[in-house]
Amino acid sequence: MVVNSNKQITLFEEEKGAFRPIHYLGSKLRILETISNIIDEIDPTFGRVYDVFSGSGTVSSFLGGKRAVTSVDIQEYSRILTSAVLQPFYEKDLLEIKNRLTGYKVTDLQECFKPLINYEEWALAKASGNEIFDICELVENGSILPFLNYERENITDGLKNALSATVYNLQDKNLIDSENSITSRYFGGTYFSFKQASELDNLLNMANSFDSRVKDIVIAATLSTASEVVNTVGKQFAQPLKAFDGKGSPKKSIVSKIIKDRSLDVYQIFEEQINKYFSLEKGIFNHISLCSNYYDALNNLSSDTKVVYADPPYTRYHYSRYYHVLETMSLRDNPEITMVKTNGKMKMSRGLYRTERHQSPFSIKTLAKEAFNNLFSKVSEKNVSLILSYSPYNAEKESTPRVQTVSELCDIANKYFNKVELLSIEGFVHSKLNAVNKNFEVPTDAEILIICTEANGGGKK
Numbered sequence: 001m002v003v004n005s006n007k008q009i010t011l012f013e014e015e016k017g018a019f020r021p022i023h024y025l026g027s028k029l030r031i032l033e034t035i036s037n038i039i040d041e042i043d044p045t046f047g048r049v050y051d052v053f054s055g056s057g058t059v060s061s062f063l064g065g066k067r068a069v070t071s072v073d074i075q076e077y078s079r080i081l082t083s084a085v086l087q088p089f090y091e092k093d094l095l096e097i098k099n100r101l102t103g104y105k106v107t108d109l110q111e112c113f114k115p116l117i118n119y120e121e122w123a124l125a126k127a128s129g130n131e132i133f134d135i136c137e138l139v140e141n142g143s144i145l146p147f148l149n150y151e152r153e154n155i156t157d158g159l160k161n162a163l164s165a166t167v168y169n170l171q172d173k174n175l176i177d178s179e180n181s182i183t184s185r186y187f188g189g190t191y192f193s194f195k196q197a198s199e200l201d202n203l204l205n206m207a208n209s210f211d212s213r214v215k216d217i218v219i220a221a222t223l224s225t226a227s228e229v230v231n232t233v234g235k236q237f238a239q240p241l242k243a244f245d246g247k248g249s250p251k252k253s254i255v256s257k258i259i260k261d262r263s264l265d266v267y268q269i270f271e272e273q274i275n276k277y278f279s280l281e282k283g284i285f286n287h288i289s290l291c292s293n294y295y296d297a298l299n300n301l302s303s304d305t306k307v308v309y310a311d312p313p314y315t316r317y318h319y320s321r322y323y324h325v326l327e328t329m330s331l332r333d334n335p336e337i338t339m340v341k342t343n344g345k346m347k348m349s350r351g352l353y354r355t356e357r358h359q360s361p362f363s364i365k366t367l368a369k370e371a372f373n374n375l376f377s378k379v380s381e382k383n384v385s386l387i388l389s390y391s392p393y394n395a396e397k398e399s400t401p402r403v404q405t406v407s408e409l410c411d412i413a414n415k416y417f418n419k420v421e422l423l424s425i426e427g428f429v430h431s432k433l434n435a436v437n438k439n440f441e442v443p444t445d446a447e448i449l450i451i452c453t454e455a456n457g458g459g460k461k
Contacts, residue, residue, distance in 0.1 A: 019280060021081045021220060022227035022326070023235040024056040028311065028389065031425055031447060032062040035387065038423070039063065039307050042385045042453060047306035052294045054082050059309060060289075061085035061280065068285040068304065072297040074358050077223060077326040079291040083213075084220030084277055086287035093214050094278045097206075098271070104206040105267065109181055109198050112169035116142070116194040119162035124193075124262060127255050134158070135258055136243035136250035139231070142189030145337060146348045179332040180205050183226075186352055187325055190240045191230050193262035200226055203270055204329060216289075217277055223326050224273040230325070231261035237325040239351045298378040308379045311389040312362035312371075314402040324354050368403040372412050380416035380455040388413075388450040409450060418454035425449065 018029045028035065039049055046067045051060045054071035060082045063069050071082035110117070120142075123134035134156070141155050147163045155163075170176040170185070181201055188197030200222060207218035227235060241258070245251055290297055298308070328335055335354040339346045361367035379386040390406060406422070413420045425447040 018058060019061050019085060019276065020058060021056050021085065021224050022323075024058075028059050031449075032059065034423075034425060035059060035309060035389075035449070036063055036066075038387060038449065038451060039067075039309070042387075042451075043306035045306065048302060048304045050297070050301065050305055050308045051082075052297060052308060052310045053312045054078055054289075055311065057082035057085045059311070060287075063309075064285065064287055065281055065283045067283070068287060070288040070290065070297070070302065070305070072290045072292050072294060074291065074293055074360075075323065075327055076291050077323060077330040079289045080216050080330050081220050081223065083216040083289040085280060086282060086289060087213050087216065088282060089214075089217055089278050089280070091278075093217070094274065097210075097214070097218060097274060100206055100209060101203075101267070101270075104202045105199075107198075107202055107205075108173050109175060109184065109201055109205075110195075112173055112175055112181075113166055113184055113188070113194050113198045115162040115165035115169070116189065117198070119158060120189070120194050120262070124259055127259055132250045132252060132255045135255065138189055139241055139258060140243040142194075143352065144185045144188065145352060149348060151347050177334060179334070182332045182334070183329055186328060190352065191232060191237065191325055192226070193231070196229050196262065196264070196266050199266035200329070203266070204332065218274070219330060221270055221273040221277055223329060224276075225266055225270045226326065226329065228269050228273075229261060229264040229266060231258060236322050237351075238322045242350075295374055295378060298375070298382065301382045301384070305382070305384055307385045307387065309387045309389075310375060312375070313360050314363065314391060314404065321351070321353065321357060324351070324357055327357075328354060363403060365403045369408070369412075372404060372409060373415075376412050376416045376452070379452075380457060383455050383457060385455065386413075386417070386450075386452040388452070390448045390450055406448060406450075413450060413452050416456060417452040418456055419452070421451040421453075423449040423451060 018032050020029055048068040048070060049063055050070045050072060052072040054060050054073045055078055057071060060069045060071040064086045069086060073079060120138055123138055127135040137156060137159055141152055142159060144163065144167065146152055148167065170181060175181045183200045184194065184197040188194040203222040204219060207215045210218060230237065232241060241254055243251055243254065335356065338349045338353045338355050340349050361371040390409060410420055
């Protein structure tokens with residue numbers, strides 16, 4: 001049965017010692033101490049904890065200082081982030097990264113992009129003088145991939161010439177399909193300035209010169225940098241800025257943000273980020289970071305595991321849409337782009353989304369119940385405890401509905417655990433989505449932990 005359903009704690013600020021690698025929906029920064037304390041109560045022996053659906057790695061990072069952590073997520077960018085916050089990072093590594101960076105600041109790639117970099121700087125200068133059309137056009141239509149797909153017939157000659165010259169340069173240097181130009185070709189102009197995108201590519205290329213441990217740290221710091229400089233509302237990657245209104249006029253309201261974001265210095269921010277990773281206090285444990293399906297990881301749960309912490313998605317929003325840019329930067333795999341029908345023609349999606357983006361069964365109404373049943377049953381079968389994060393919603397208001405309710409989850413939990421408790425954390429509110437009309441009020445008790453102990457192994461008959 002469910003007990004202690006009215007237990008609450010109140011939070012006032014972010015936990016001390018918390019680290020946020022990227023801007024992340026549903027971040028658990030403010031409840032890290034609570035999660036840690038509950039795990040300590042369940043397992044005073046400080047055994048291993050599995051952090052499944054580890055996301056940006058904030059929970060893994062916080063827990064990793066005093067117990068062994070296995071972080072699990074289906075996305076490669078998450079594996080890289082959690083690896084970076086958990087693995088050792090020595091001063092000699094930091095010095096070598098900074099030494100090598102000098103050699104990656106002047107590259108063939110940036111020479112190839114000079115036509116677009118120069119054109120964008122000219123457009124930004126004009127925008128500073130209130131002539132905003134050219135920079136809005138670049139933001140809306142400056143991406144190389146749609147241009148190569150013959151989707152940019154109606155752009156101005158200046159932008160068209162800059163794109164054509166850059167494509168010619170990339171072909172001449174054999175970079176038109178290279179992993180070394182992934183960020184610039186896919187996301188330059190749309191999510192980042194072309195200068196920023198080429199510099200992010202330089203950092204990723206530098207990462208390849210290190211062994212796997214340091215490579216993950218360099219890529220993670222690059223992803224953190226991308227999250228800071230990206231030119232979107234809310235620093236998310238769900239969709240690029242819409243630079244023209246419905247009448248085809250450039251939007252004056254977003255120009256200051258375009259200028260501000262695209263003026264950010266990638267190398268300066270990277271150095272700040274790499275110093276943050278270096279300053280993290282990391283435990284002396286055998287941490288493991290896996291890019292894996294949650295069920296496969298739980299099926300191979302290590303024998304020293306005492307607690308599983310799970311924070312799966314609960315709404316129809318698929319997190320992969322918000323982090324597809326980081327996933328492509330991590331995989332560097334030249335993915336195909338999803339196509340949409342616009343005015344009767346098939347064109348690349350505005351957000352340049354990967355076709356094979358992962359869609360979690362936990363956020364699909366028809367699959368969620370079975371997915372949660374599999375999660376509870378597999379953890380119970382391994383005879384360990386489970387802490388499940390859940391963010392409820394007010395059914396009387398316009399908040400995005402969860403595909404499973406608290407009562408439905410508790411019904412499943414009670415089949416596999418003899419003791420199920422609810423902890424309501426008062427005052428915790430998730431990051432909100434970007435559109436103003438979606439910023440619905442969230443109840444003050446916006447986070448619940450479902451604490452499942454005394455596993456019965458195979459489920460109640």
